[in-house]
Amino acid sequence: MDWKDTPEQAAFRSEVSTLIDTRLPTRYRELAARGAMPERAWENDRKSDMPDEVAAAVDWHAALAERHWVAPHWPTEYGGGGLTAMEQFIFNQEMAESGAPGVGGSGLSMLGPTLIVHGSDEQKEKYLPPILDGNVTWAQGYSEPGSGSDLASLTTRAVRDGDDFIINGQKIWTSAAHTADAMFALVRTDPDAPKHRGISFVMIDDIKTPGITVRPLININGDHYFNEVFFEDVRIPATNLVGELNRGWYVGMTLLDFERSNIGGAVAARRQLRSLIGHIKANQQGAAERITPELRREIVDRWVETETLYQFSFRIISMQSAGLVPNYEASTAKLFASELSQRLAHTATKVFGLHAQHWADAEPASRFTRNYIAMVPATIRGGTSEVQRNVIATRGLGLPRA
Ligand SMILES: Cc1cc2nc3c(=O)[nH]c(=O)nc-3n(C[C@H](O)[C@H](O)[C@H](O)COP(=O)(O)OP(=O)(O)OC[C@H]3O[C@@H](n4cnc5c(N)ncnc54)[C@H](O)[C@@H]3O)c2cc1C
Known part of the structure; x- marks a missing residue:
């Protein structure tokens, strides 16, 4: 279509x-x-x-x-x-x-929509304009060493002390915390309540607040993309609570009505495959000579899958345009897109053979090799493939929970 x-x-x-x-x-x-x-x-x-x-x-x-x-x-x-x-x-x-x-980063995509729905008038007035102006960027402090897929088990504590909260604990995989000015976070404010009910959503205006330590985590690509963030008696004003105390789980899950088709992923996959085919046609780095019948079939499979990904995007945007909220459909598209990005990168490394070991920018193969490495986290961030499959199984197919 x-x-x-x-x-x-x-x-x-x-x-x-x-x-x-x-x-x-x-x-x-x-x-x-x-x-x-x-x-x-x-x-x-x-x-x-x-x-x-x-x-x-x-x-x-x-x-x-x-x-x-x-x-x-x-x-x-x-x-x-x-x-x-x-x-x-x-x-x-x-x-x-x-x-x-x-x-804009996470401030635009996550904090802004959350404040628009749950923030007080003062919070909207204070925080939204600097996000829009690009003057303040925000990091997302949700995941912890023991809480990723099971995020509601998070243990970073915030304890009320007069007009402040005092925060202790640790976040991990915090993307861009080293370039961000501020951070929003989910913290435990009632350790005795059922796990989803004792969490609050707070804003830490300055990521350099005394007691915060940001340590780099260097990824497999050699890039400094995410971080560990430690909190030791970090004081923030109690007015930085967004929404109700202990209702942060629901605040943190807010999505404004933005499109979730991942059309960007579909376009990127198509561009990459077309570029790979261009290299084969031009026989760059002997690519054409490496095309066995098996590899030819593999490339055709990638083509079919890339076009299928477009259909997933169209399906989601059609639903949204009709006022429906994609649920397991978004999980299906995320699962398919992320796993395809890895298969596509793997196919490309086969096309380039030993040249795929090149890392230097000037080598045509290196872009695909770097992508092969860069796509490793695609099936983890934003919910792992296993978690997406659980969503599809229970919400999509109506199977009982395992
Ligand atoms: C590139 C990147 C950027 C990120 N940026 C941020 C960020 O800015 N802020 C932030 O807060 N977090 C961020 N994250 C963290 C991300 O949200 C978590 O990595 C993700 O939720 C998975 O959690 P985990 O790593 O703790 O793995 P775990 O939850 O420990 O999972 C380990 C393994 O167990 C499997 N598993 C877990 N539960 C189940 C289950 N119920 N059924 C079947 N299998 C299961 C998983 O699929 C996985 O294979 C980022 C991650 C990556 C890779």
């Missing part, structure tokens, strides 16, 4: 692509062309020592801000784009096609 835009959708698509064509900074254009855009490029550039990287982050943010597209999914009354799910889909598709980086 091919998606046909209505005239209004086509006009909106053209608006988005014109903005990208005319305003995407050269740095991002070049990185995208090489397929080398780092994750969280905007967040890293914003805090970079290199003036041209900072300038790229500032210029791209300003270009999006002019159209209110920094937060396409936020309502307009809070400075967002107020886009419908379908408009967000088109926006995300065009961004992915061009390889343009998003701006």
